[in-house]
Amino acid sequence: MGKDKIRINEEFYDIMPPEYRELVENATYGKESRGWKDMGVNKELIEEHSLCAGCPESMAFRYILASLPAPEDTVMVGSTGCTSLVFPHVALHNIHSLFGNQNAIATGLKRALTVRFPNKVKDIVVLAGDGATVDIGLDMTLQSWFRGEKFTTICFDNELYANTGGQESGLMQKGFVAKMAPVGKKFDKVRLPEIARESGCQYVVNMTASQPGKVEKVIRNAVYIARELGPTYVQIYTPCILEIGKQSMEGLQEMRDSEKPTERFAYKEYITDEAKAYLADLDAKRKAKATAQLAAK
Amino acid sequence: MESTSVIGTVNKKGQTFTEPRQLFFEAPRVTSFLTGSEVIKEAIRRASVDVMVAYPITPQSEAAALIGELFAEGYIGDYMRGESEFAVMGQCAGAAFGGARVFTTTAGPGTLRAFENFPMWAGARLPIQVIVTCRGVNSPLSIQPDTLEISFLLDTGMMVWHAETAQDFFDWILMGYIVAEQPDVHLPLAVCCDGFFVTHTKDTVMLTPADMTLPPYDPYRSPVPCMDMECPPVRMMRDPFVMKSNYISYATHASWQQEVRAACERSRKHTIALMGGLIETENLDAEILIVASGTAVSQGREAIRLLDAEGIKVGLVKVKSLRPFPTEEIRQATKNAKWIIVPEFNVVGWLAREIRAIIDRNDRVIVGPHVCGGMTMPPEVIVEKIHQVIKAGKGELVHG
Numbered sequence: 001m002g003k004d005k006i007r008i009n010e011e012f013y014d015i016m017p018p019e020y021r022e023l024v025e026n027a028t029y030g031k032e033s034r035g036w037k038d039m040g041v042n043k044e045l046i047e048e049h050s051l052c053a054g055c056p057e058s059m060a061f062r063y064i065l066a067s068l069p070a071p072e073d074t075v076m077v078g079s080t081g082c083t084s085l086v087f088p089h090v091a092l093h094n095i096h097s098l099f100g101n102q103n104a105i106a107t108g109l110k111r112a113l114t115v116r117f118p119n120k121v122k123d124i125v126v127l128a129g130d131g132a133t134v135d136i137g138l139d140m141t142l143q144s145w146f147r148g149e150k151f152t153t154i155c156f157d158n159e160l161y162a163n164t165g166g167q168e169s170g171l172m173q174k175g176f177v178a179k180m181a182p183v184g185k186k187f188d189k190v191r192l193p194e195i196a197r198e199s200g201c202q203y204v205v206n207m208t209a210s211q212p213g214k215v216e217k218v219i220r221n222a223v224y225i226a227r228e229l230g231p232t233y234v235q236i237y238t239p240c241i242l243e244i245g246k247q248s249m250e251g252l253q254e255m256r257d258s259e260k261p262t263e264r265f266a267y268k269e270y271i272t273d274e275a276k277a278y279l280a281d282l283d284a285k286r287k288a289k290a291t292a293q294l295a296a297k
Numbered sequence: 298m299e300s301t302s303v304i305g306t307v308n309k310k311g312q313t314f315t316e317p318r319q320l321f322f323e324a325p326r327v328t329s330f331l332t333g334s335e336v337i338k339e340a341i342r343r344a345s346v347d348v349m350v351a352y353p354i355t356p357q358s359e360a361a362a363l364i365g366e367l368f369a370e371g372y373i374g375d376y377m378r379g380e381s382e383f384a385v386m387g388q389c390a391g392a393a394f395g396g397a398r399v400f401t402t403t404a405g406p407g408t409l410r411a412f413e414n415f416p417m418w419a420g421a422r423l424p425i426q427v428i429v430t431c432r433g434v435n436s437p438l439s440i441q442p443d444t445l446e447i448s449f450l451l452d453t454g455m456m457v458w459h460a461e462t463a464q465d466f467f468d469w470i471l472m473g474y475i476v477a478e479q480p481d482v483h484l485p486l487a488v489c490c491d492g493f494f495v496t497h498t499k500d501t502v503m504l505t506p507a508d509m510t511l512p513p514y515d516p517y518r519s520p521v522p523c524m525d526m527e528c529p530p531v532r533m534m535r536d537p538f539v540m541k542s543n544y545i546s547y548a549t550h551a552s553w554q555q556e557v558r559a560a561c562e563r564s565r566k567h568t569i570a571l572m573g574g575l576i577e578t579e580n581l582d583a584e585i586l587i588v589a590s591g592t593a594v595s596q597g598r599e600a601i602r603l604l605d606a607e608g609i610k611v612g613l614v615k616v617k618s619l620r621p622f623p624t625e626e627i628r629q630a631t632k633n634a635k636w637i638i639v640p641e642f643n644v645v646g647w648l649a650r651e652i653r654a655i656i657d658r659n660d661r662v663i664v665g666p667h668v669c670g671g672m673t674m675p676p677e678v679i680v681e682k683i684h685q686v687i688k689a690g691k692g693e694l695v696h697g
Contacts, residue, residue, distance in 0.1 A: 001526050001527045001528075005527070005528070005529060006529045006530075006531060017532075019532070020530075020532055023531070023532060072526060073526050074526065075395070075524050075525065075526055077391070088533055088534045089532075089534075090532070091531050091532035092526065092531060093522070093524040093525065093526045093531060094524070094533075095391070095394050095524050097387065097390055097394075097414075097417050097421065098387065098413055098414065098417055101383065101384065101387035101390075101414075104379070104383075104384040104385075104387030104388045104390075104391065105387050105388070105390055105391035105394070106391060107377075107387075107388050107391060108348065108350065108387065108388035108389060108390060108391025108392035108393070108394075108395065108397075108399075109391035109392065109394055109395040109524065110391075110395075111348055111374075111375045111377070111388075111391075111392060111395075111397075112347060112348055112374075112375075112391065112392035112393070112394075112395030112396060112397035112399075113395045113396075113525055114375070115347050115348065115374035115375050115397060116347070116374075116395065116396055116397065116525065117525075122525070122526065139380060139381065139384065140380065140384050140387065143379075143380040143384065147377075
């Protein structure tokens, strides 16, 4: 959909919230070069949020929204958790229905939109926490990958159930003492990125949200590849500073510390040959287009 | 897409999009001899369904697979097997959020596994249609017909209808979409039947022509935005009330729950216009009435025939819609009855409970006979119960 569909009736203009007016006037719809650098000036997709001060999840959320290649045709699917407090603020159609069924919802949604808009690309992006993705929703996460469903799954991995107050999750580190793990978690952090690779994902990345440029690149790749080839999975460390005993200003450092080469969030990427070739082709086309535009000038 | 604009045009299968009332009441009908499962397929062939999600569970597996054949023939936009009923109902929700007309079927333990989805469907105002071919939900394992699961569905906010015959199925599946998709209703619909008795037996059914189909669903008539990024508003709210502990949050949730129930009540006028009422009645002047839903109605009819041969007159109320519940209709229909017999295919007698809750002098309600666990209910059992009632006579209660 383009900006022409979201015009505000003049009679109501003065009573519309400022961020809705901004959306209508300045939306980066159709701007292929949109990215994290627009964040300071284009806040139309997310302005306020209701997460804790300094929450790395809120940073990652902003980077992701700024990086979506085609927000005008992107529908997001969430799940219960801290992210479900943010989604109502987001100026993209987004669905919260239950806890853990996000990849089932995305499956039906993608199929419906493919039936309804056969000549148009509609990107579907799932964004859920690690409890939703790996514990209660693992079945539906994996099954959507087995089926090769063409959408992106992003997991905000904060290694625990944050919204309910810091309980053990499957992605928690072994030995971590938390609620419901009173003597320390007994088993290893579930290796979902590797499972994703074996389950048919075309592109898998394990990372933190410390570098917006890197998040942008990964999200764009993930959405482009899912659009054409099949499922993609991005697991991003978004530490819950509250539950690991950090201060508001310490989230960034926590992510930097955790992405060192020997640490559990060292940047890891898996991409199929097919996806690699597809990205190279996209890149070549983009360059050819830019060259042609330059020549035309 | 404006659905009225497509009336008279032809889809890719050569079917003409037909005005619903014309399809239901004016189109010629052909007599066919089919199983209930085959009838479900024939109804869906004419329903312009966009997405069907299937999963195997007895006794609905055959119907779900037959609709796969319809997909292979090109009558349905997309079709898939989900991984569990919980996932299936999520996939149905996703498709409905995306503006598709959605169909699915389930049964017994599947209904219960799916359960978290049903109030979500209603709250999200998704006009999905699910066929529930009831079977036992107890342990030890049973696959046999038993209607206990219907009682769980009654307070989900969904519309719930209970079909007696394959003909009901054919008509109600098609009419159901028209009722469920009305802007002032826009709710999911469970069309229930008694498994095996309806799904696996052959019956004579009057079908509409296969080259006529319902107009497609128009998601832009929904009272809530379709999640397709083709319609504003794209920003839903500034201040989410999801988990806030304040009056506005409570009031929002409270009023929405009431609105969902009100929408269900508003479906009455559409249902009455198409199905002739939420109940059907015969011989209401009789002192003894059988009030039933589903297959129990058919057995009641047989019992009435047997009693008639003995010179005992018994009337009948067939309850077609359980949600909305035909409260006033049943009050009126039973006002002169001395005894109200409620035969049921479940252990708890939920229909009797519903009726007792809404009529005056509710000691007139005889709970039963009921059978469960897959047992059939020979009409003689109902006859015997009525004999007991007559013998006990004069105000003395008879418990089944």
